Structures are given as C-alpha cells and as structure tokens.
Amino acid sequence: MAENRTELNQIGEFGLIERIQKQFSLQNPTSVLGIGDDAAMIDAGQDYLLVTTDMLLEGIHFDLSYMPLQHLGYKAVAVNVSDIAAMNGKPEQITIGLGLSNRFSVEAIDALYSGIQAACENYKVDLVGGDTTASASGLVISITALGRVAKDKVARRSTAKNNDIICVTGDLGAAYMGLQVLEREKQVFLTNPEMQPDLENYEYLVGRQLKPEARMDIVHELAEKNIVPTSMIDISDGLASELMHLGRNSNLGVKIFEENVPIDSMTYETAIEFKLDPITCALNGGEDYELLFTISPADHEKLKNHPDIHFIGHMHSNTQQNVMVTKQQTIVPLKAQGWNHFKSFE
C-alpha cells in the first residue's frame, strides 16, 4: 500500500464522506434517507424515526484541562439532540459508547454521567443502552440519538425553495470566542500556575463553548405556529459551511447580509480584543448549535417579531453565487471553511 498512499488531508472530511456515500446504497425499504443530512430517516409508520451519531474524542473535541466532565456529558448529549432538532424532530432515546482509561475514577465517571443525566432530563430523552469499555488512551464518547418526526413535518437540507427566507436562531461566534478565551487562559496557567484564570468577564462565551444547548425550544415554537421550515440544518461547523450545505443540497444559491448576522456584543468585543474579525468568527467559528433554516416568504409574518430568530438573507436560483453582502455593500463569496480536524495535527 506504500506505493499508493493518499493522505487523508488531501481529500478532507467532506471528501471522505462523499467517498463513503458513493460506495453505499440503501437496500431496505425502511431506510428512507441515509448519509448526507443531520440525521438518517427510517420509516416508522406515520412518523420518521431519526438517527444520528456524533463522536467526541479527547484531544480533538475537548480538553479536560478546562472542560469539566459534567459539562462534557451534557454537551455530548446536546450536540446529538441538536441534529434531531435540525430535522424538526423530537429526541426520544440515546445510546452511549464510552471508552475510559484507568486514570478516570468512578467519581469522575459519575460526574460525566450526571451531566448526561441532566441533558436527558432537559431534553426528555431516555438513555436506553450503550457500551462501556477501557480505552488505551483518551476519553472517547460516542452518542447515537433517536428521534421522531411526523412525515409531513420533517425538515431536510435539500428542500429549500427559490426565494425562501434564510433564518438563524440566537447568535453566532460566541462558542468559538469562548474557546479562544479558554485556550488563552490555559496557556497563562501553564506558564504560571499561580495565576487564577480570568474568565469572569467572558462568562457568556465560555458557557456557550462548555455548555451549548440544542434549540428544541425553537422546534416546539415553530410547531406551535404551524410552521414547517422548508429546510434546516444545525450550525456545528460554522454558518458559512452550513449555508453552503443548504445551497448545494437544495440546488440553489444563498445570499446573506452581514448586517443581519446576529453577533452578541461580548463576542464582538472579545473578537476585537483577540484581533479577530467578528464576522469571520460568526461565519466560520462553529459549535454554536444554533439552527439555520429557511421558511416560505408566506410564513415571515408569523415569525417577524420573534426575538431570537433573525432573517439573514434568502435563497436564489444561481447555484454559483453563494455570497454575503457586507456592511459596505460589497459582495463577497462565502467560503465553507468548516472544521478540518484532519489538518489540525499534520
């Protein structure tokens, strides 16, 4: 195999997923939708059963030097619930695969599970199974979430229509800035262990990084208002990357307006402090776990006064044009930076 070796970072995460997707086709009539959305769809009579798996690995997705185990447990569940939310579904069950090294005590595992339990209670999901094993190295958490959605209420990535309004919940870039703050304080601590970490002024950002919430509240509110998003995705890799998914999967282009992209003032100020461009943090930061969705223009009226839903642009027919109109009214192409964990440790 040495003669013909292609490095993973030559094709990247999305390249790898596409490669896998091409290789596998669906055989069972109950398999309605496979790889390529926030969750798979399985036929379950009047509903679709939704299935999604997310894995969190120590040293890649979290750093236990500043991530308390309880928060980690909560986050591991929340990010999976977020994928169910992104299909407009309600989560019902999870299974957990856990790889533990001997450096974890029973008390540490209890802390991890207390976070998992808090998330289960909050999102009304049942832990129904899993696998616990030793790990030769770091902590490994793999969660599969199952959810349900009525067949006529499912929101996929591929079903946005031309002129649909692009909506985003909450605010963006905060989780990324929280990570920057935590990384800085870690470096300070490593240099001088006497120093107390200075997190007080960054509480919101750090909280967004350490304890994200899945926006099930939005899923419930949309149902109450009788709105089915024409497409939806959760923002795990960054707004730009997710917008490109919606555009490409729906065979449309996206146009957003910088001035409408919601950025919290603390995110904004901290970005400036770190000499980062706030809009870049919002576009490419990732881990916000907000929802990005499109609605028919006819539904705009029902949502226009919602304090936590922002209308950032619209879909259009030119698939070659995925753009942002800046505050200076210039048009810049969106770049799907996403994350590329394969590149991060070359």
Added chain:
Amino acid sequence: MAENRTELNQIGEFGLIERIQKQFSLQNPTSVLGIGDDAAMIDAGQDYLLVTTDMLLEGIHFDLSYMPLQHLGYKAVAVNVSDIAAMNGKPEQITIGLGLSNRFSVEAIDALYSGIQAACENYKVDLVGGDTTASASGLVISITALGRVAKDKVARRSTAKNNDIICVTGDLGAAYMGLQVLEREKQVFLTNPEMQPDLENYEYLVGRQLKPEARMDIVHELAEKNIVPTSMIDISDGLASELMHLGRNSNLGVKIFEENVPIDSMTYETAIEFKLDPITCALNGGEDYELLFTISPADHEKLKNHPDIHFIGHMHSNTQQNVMVTKQQTIVPLKAQGWNHFKSFE
C-alpha cells in the same frame, strides 16, 4: 476529588453498568426496554425497533499488527448484528462513528469500509449515517445497529422458564484460541522478523477471531420452524458469563453438562498445545458470537436433529445453583469471568 477516589477496577464493568442503570429511568412511552439486554427495545407499532451500540478501540479490542482493516470493518458490523440476532430480530440499519489518526491513508480507510460494506451486504443492512473525525491516538470504531422484530417474537434475557432447555449454536472457544495463536506468532515475529508466521494449521481458529459471523442463519431457521426462543443472548464475553446473565435476569438457576458443550477438535488440540483447559476456553473465552438461547421442552423435537444447535443443559428453580456437571460427574459452580478490560492495563 483526590480524597475520595474509587478505582474503576474496584467495581468492574458490570458494576459500572449497574451503577449507570440505577441512575437512569425511562420517561418516554416509546422506550420499552433500556439498558440490560443485548439491545434496547423501542415501540414501533407492530414491531419493536432494536438498538444496540458497540465500540471497538485499538489497543483494547484489536491489534492492527495482525488484524487486517478489511476484517476489522467486517467484524465491527458483525458484532453489532449479533446483538440484534440475540433479540431474535433482523438488522436493518447501522451508523458508524469513526475516529482516525493521520497515519491512516485514504487507501487504508477504503480497506476498512470495504469490510464494512461486505458485512452490510451479507447481513442486508444499510449504512445510513455516522461521524468521521480525527483521533489523537488510535483507531476508534463505534457502531450502532438498528433492527426490527415483531412484538410477539422478541427474545429477551429475562424470560426463560423453569425446565427450559439451554441451547448453544456452533462451537465455543475457537475465537479465543485464535487470539492466542495470533499473539504467539506476533511475539515470534517481534523476536525474529525473518520468521514467517505459522498460521496455516490454525486457519479455523484465526478465522473465528478475525472474521466472526453473527448467527442470523439461526434466527431465520428458528422463524421457519416457528420457534420463538424463551430467552436469548449472544456469546461475546464467554459462555459462563452469558449463562449467568440468563439465569439472573430470568430469576432462575442454570445447569449445564460439560460433555454437551460444543468444542471443535482444533480448538481442543490447540488448547492442549497451549497448556490450557479446553472447557475453560469454551466457558470463558469470549468473542465466539454464537447464540445462547432457551427453548420450551415442547420445541425440542423440532430442533433435535439440527446439526449446529447443541442442547447443553436446562434452567431450574434454584437461583443459587449455576453449575456445570463435569465429564467426571462432579458438580462445579460456574464463574462469570467475562472480560474485564479495565483490569487488563492497571
């Protein structure tokens, strides 16, 4: 936390599972059965949907120095399908969480997926989703399998009846002996890399270790003969351990006869060569992925000539007596050794 530190190996795998189980209760009406069987049961109208997760970690569950990636992919699917089989269900979908370090080339990942694909075709399952990410250390594979079973056909661990006949498929201990052979040849190779591994005479054993099959054939045959096992479990940790699960969960005792425990002649001879007791290998070896089940005595007639199903004993009412009658007619208690990966790297 340092003042109050309980080591994981003080409570062991089963202790940890019990601890978790106590902490979580089921809230959703669709969650029919949670932790504690081969798979969870979710209400899906006329059927139960079955869900199971198994994780395979490099350095714990496999050694890439003798486990070809293609076989590993196959095995990762097979062990999950085996859990669905153990509920008397048919597998339909899987999701895969994959943690990869940069030492894996795209070609290596292709080899892994070609094994996964072969298993998907063989067991008629669809790969419907997953998560692929970087890993800071070894290869991590987490698979969740979904399956289905008609509600009146499900086989749980807890439903064996007094006097039911205990059946086991195939033969036992071969996968464990295969591992011993592979480990020995690895040591020989490490000592003298010029030496060719001597695996030719152990092909069956090595195959059982590297490429186990889930016994879906038995599930289909039982259905054809209109037999619903009164209880069932797959043999992943070793016969003794699984027998204890059936006994404890069904609130009964088990009695088996050594002379009826199926051991292949190659397993037997190789055990002797390794100075191991063949019956101990069969009782505690693990990874055979055969099915252990109980049937009502009334069904014995329908199965008695089946070449691959062995009647090794029966359930009885004394929960304190989990015993084996040896070839010398002495009665010895069964010990659930199971595996304890937590102990293996203290």
